[in-house]
Amino acid sequence: MSISKVLDELDIEKILREIETVSNDDIIKILNKEQIDEHEFLQLLSQEGANNLEHMAQNSRINSLKHFGKAITLYTPMYISNYCVNRCLYCSFNCNNSIKRNKLTLDEIREEAEEVSKTGIKHILLLTGESEVKTSVEYIKDAVKILREYFQSVVLEVYPMKTHQYKELVDAGIDGVTIYQETYDREIYKNVHIKGPKRDYLYRLDTPERACIAGVRTINIGALLGLDDWRVEIYKVGLHAKYLSEKFPEVEVGISLPRIKEISSTENVPYKYNEITDREFVQIFSALKLFLPHCSINISTRESKSMRENLIPIGVNKMSAGVSTEVGGHKINKNSEKQFKISDESSVEDVIKMIERVGYQPVLKDWMLL
Numbered sequence: 001m002s003i004s005k006v007l008d009e010l011d012i013e014k015i016l017r018e019i020e021t022v023s024n025d026d027i028i029k030i031l032n033k034e035q036i037d038e039h040e041f042l043q044l045l046s047q048e049g050a051n052n053l054e055h056m057a058q059n060s061r062i063n064s065l066k067h068f069g070k071a072i073t074l075y076t077p078m079y080i081s082n083y084c085v086n087r088c089l090y091c092s093f094n095c096n097n098s099i100k101r102n103k104l105t106l107d108e109i110r111e112e113a114e115e116v117s118k119t120g121i122k123h124i125l126l127l128t129g130e131s132e133v134k135t136s137v138e139y140i141k142d143a144v145k146i147l148r149e150y151f152q153s154v155v156l157e158v159y160p161m162k163t164h165q166y167k168e169l170v171d172a173g174i175d176g177v178t179i180y181q182e183t184y185d186r187e188i189y190k191n192v193h194i195k196g197p198k199r200d201y202l203y204r205l206d207t208p209e210r211a212c213i214a215g216v217r218t219i220n221i222g223a224l225l226g227l228d229d230w231r232v233e234i235y236k237v238g239l240h241a242k243y244l245s246e247k248f249p250e251v252e253v254g255i256s257l258p259r260i261k262e263i264s265s266t267e268n269v270p271y272k273y274n275e276i277t278d279r280e281f282v283q284i285f286s287a288l289k290l291f292l293p294h295c296s297i298n299i300s301t302r303e304s305k306s307m308r309e310n311l312i313p314i315g316v317n318k319m320s321a322g323v324s325t326e327v328g329g330h331k332i333n334k335n336s337e338k339q340f341k342i343s344d345e346s347s348v349e350d351v352i353k354m355i356e357r358v359g360y361q362p363v364l365k366d367w368m369l370l
């Protein structure tokens with residue numbers, strides 16, 4: 001069975017009705033449970049859930065301490081190319097946007113790696129736009145080999161690949177893959193992905209599974225929050241993470257919660273996004289933690305410094321630091337377009353201090369590939 005079958009069997013109208021009929025007593029009962037099921041997870045995403053937010057956040061904190069302790073793993077994203085063949089309305093790298101396109105040479109990747117490694121960071125998230133022609137598997141493989149000389153863990157966030165391609169990259173030294181479905185709603189998916197191979201909803205949906213079959217140690221999924229009704233979207237994210245955790249118990253499943261950000265675009269974007277408030281964001285975060293206590297949650301610099309700090313005690317497991325979203329943004333400086341504007345420009349050193357101030361332990365290396 002594939003995750004698409006699980007999602008196709010959902011009755012969205014029924015889900016929305018259920019969310020509306022949850023009572024305060026239901027929520028209190030759920031919050032007194034050790035482990036909750038998917039129906040109870042859905043109920044936590046309701047307005048009654050929001051009315052019990054403090055209680056929910058407190059339970060999330062206890063759950064996270066039990067499973068992860070006070071450790072927060074730090075990583076830095078490294079963009080090595082912004083060439084892209086897709087036209088996603090929410091992204092400034094989209095192929096219809098007239099921006100300066102760049103791709104780092106292998107020597108430049110080494111320079112960037114040297115610069116980032118000076119900060120003490122040991123975990124790298126390697127990113128490109130989606131263009132198999134400009135950034136071939138061979139090129140990415142060469143980049144990974146260089147990065148592995150400087151970092152203990154390299155996670156890929158590039159275009160969806162076939163299983164044998166992921167296998168080659170696992171052999172080259174990656175230990176994880178990040179791939180967001182962006183939205184699990186097929187209709188919205190079609191409307192925001194106007195052109196390019198990314199229009200293939202099912203191929204993208206099955207990507208985490210192909211990466212797991214290829215032997216990655218970690219898989220990170222998520223949706224771009226703001227494209228669909230967040231309650232329905234997060235319910236589906238939770239089901240997807242549960243599906244992967246059960247099918248691949250040896251793989252660490254992580255969830256990211258990117259809130260849509262303003263982009264610079266040279267084309268008209270005719271799409272109206274749903275805004276997610278900070279309270280709703282905390283509700284999403286806490287409900288996921290209670291439903292999937294073994295899954296890690298990653299908070300990027302799309303969130304502000306104060307929001308990131310406030311989320312730490314509720315159960316953040318991974319956090320980016322010293323972030324640039326442009327190609328060669330750590331050293332090479334090609335003056336290229338940022339993928340999106342970040343909200344926390346703190347250096348690695350500042351993020352370490354912030355985590356320690358809250359009483360948690362920043363972890364630069366939690367994993368070593370032999």
Ligand code: SF4
Nearest residue numbers: 084088091093094129
């Ligand atoms: S989201 Fe990814 S695939 Fe879409 S335009 Fe941006 S870089 Fe390309």
